[in-house]
Amino acid sequence: MTNFKPTLAYAKEQDKHDPINRFREKFHIPKDKKGNDIVYLCGNSLGLQPKNTQKYIQEELDDWAKLGVEGHTEAQHPWMPYHELLTNTMAKIVGAKPSEVVMMNTLTTNLHLLMVSFYQPTKTKYKIVIESDAFPSDKYAVESQLDFHGFDKKEGVILWKPRKGEDLCRIEDLENILADQSDEIALILIGTTNYYTGQSFPIKEITELGHKHKCVVGFDLAHGAGNIQPDLHKNGPDFAVWCSYKYLNSGPGSLGGLFVHERHAKNPKLKRFTGWWGHNKKTRFNMRQEFDVLPGAEGWQLSNPPILSMAAIRASLDIFEEAGFDNILAKQKKLTGYLEFLLHDLKNDRISIITPSNPEERGCQLSLAVQDADRSLHDKLTKAGVISDWREPDVIRVAPAPLYNSFEDVFLMVERLKKCLE
Template identity: 55%
Template sequence: MTTHSFEDTEDFARRADEADALRSFRDAFHFPPGTDGKPLVYLAGNSLGLQPKNAARYVQEELEDWARFGVEGHHHGRHPWLHYHELVTEQAARLVGAKPQEVVVMNTLTVNLHLMMVSFYRPTKTRFKILVEGGAFPSDQYAVASQARFHGYDPREAILELKPRPGEETLRTEDILATLDQHGHEVALVMLGSVNYLTGQAFDIPAITKTAHAKGCFVGFDLAHGAGNLKLALHDDGPDFAVWCSYKYLNGGPGALAGVFVHERHARSKDIPRFEGWWGHDKATRFQMGPTFDPLPGAEGWQLSNPPILQLAALRASFELFDQAGMEALRAKSEKLTGYLEFLLEKLPPGFVRIITPRDVKQRGAQLSLRFKGEAQGMLKRLSDAGIICDFRKPDIIRAAPAPLYCSFTDVYRFVRTLEAHARD
């Protein structure tokens, strides 16, 4: 389905849904009901994903095993807790294009980001800067600034921000690479989002990683808006690490466990500085309770504590759906959904709305960020009253994310028709 084959009709949207090989996955999720009792059009999976229907059953199983076995559930439950996190390891690896040894599900995103920077931000007198995108998610900004201060540097000198060209909304890849060519000898760490939370721009991970490594920099990515959204190839692309949350596109629930990728070239480097905890200790000797830390090879060696099983159970329900659908098919549908959304938006009256997300589908995920003529928060309220959920970011941006695992072409059509009804308000 190309842009030229789209049609601005409800019948076309219905036919596209009927032809969608992934349409059955929509039934695997709970949709919040609107005031009329019908399911909402949910375009906020970039903020919090919907609940998989199996999540409650999987969580209930672990509650039952806790009641039945008590502490013995670590060994004798249906899914013994001692190894429960390993149930999602291979699925997580497939989601981000990694080897199982390179990933682990643990903690929350910013905790993991700090743990990774302990290991991979190693400033020296001449190489101490951290390269970030201007307008990164605030938590990332706070994290890198605090790491710089922790090492005795003024963030105003240590943080090197990438800015769009005057009059432009997003960064150009050639400008990112040019900055690395010019300043790479000063940069200790490149720390970018894979997809910028505000603009929806997806960055060129392999090109940035290759250039940064050639300049001697460590490279990490925040995949908060990339995991479960883009078709990633972290092992082949070669960044040193990546971190992600699981409550957005990955549908793990509010405050869900996060994930970490550490490239296999660091798998057995015991001299890497890290914060240590007993769950990262070699499994063969962990319960000998020895005084000296012996890290597991790979990403598991960065674990600190045993994971919360109930959160893992909910996440497992979503990962199974991703595994069944496959990221290649999901990404293909995502490109069609955002392409259809873009096509319909361009039919609206001139000047009413402006798309700030890149038009090239290879430079964006499932999100289109929209600037509206007039007051955007009022538009958000009108959308909500019509049974359509998006989200708002100051000063004037509404983000619409038709997540391909559960959103439909009819959802996109209904969203734009609602916008059209207010285009001349």
């Protein structure tokens, strides 16, 4: 967009005409010591609390107090099928069919459960491709899977790296890896939106490339769910996992989710670790039957879900449903575009944006590389009332979340950054 203006009046005018600006009032915005709103641009690390979260959780506490165990069937929102209240909206957000999605466990737990099913190495085809700067938990998970299966984890991990002197991965380099080593590669596991650079990878292209070379393809949507539209069903990866406490605003350490493509819904050859909540709902409480797996993503469930955490997720997903995810994504592109414009307008050599400039290759996060960084600039920015995120060795991550951040937030952040740089 070329008609941005670097003025507070312009930012306020954009907020005035923003069709989803009213949703900011549905969130608790942290305050400084003087009671002023902090400029909170850290939804990529922990989303803000919806104001209805307390109400949703309190309803379940009240039903527990009044009903005890009967709450499983008699609560206002019965606990037995409670996870189903989250499914339809979550499926829209990740571009899946409801049968392909379930909210359960936490991200790395779900990743391990799905690798039990989808990482089936042989003596010769056992290696796993990840991006070189994948989130550490992903790296630890794939290394431990290799070790569990008896492979050397240093030999078994193939890193998709940026070229020397570059920050971003190129798809043609992944193509070369597959062309050279596909006979040895069992799994491609990529973080859809890289936590460090903010680069969003082409899901469809990677999936087709992997399947062409007879590799299973999975994605970590930790920084993608609620931030980009991954169109998981249409793009066709075998599986995906995500957390819900970043852009999905469900609270610290809340449950994650997973996707399993419908072509695997009834595959009897898939191995899995099982638990009673993945058993046929009609006979689950008969207790003494052999395991009868549910079709689709629900069949990977292990235990009955934590209702209080799910209530917090429902509180946020109801806001997503009301706002409309297409509207959220449209604002995201414009809001982050405005942030990018203002940062370029600084014309300061100490700051460079390493996130792709193409809106289709990123979400809302911009990663700012700081020349000669020692974290001091980030600390000054924090003291100036801007909550962002520091990642070693030299990056400040800034993420204007479209549901609760405003154009004025973005303008104030850059103005305060300018003063910190001076």
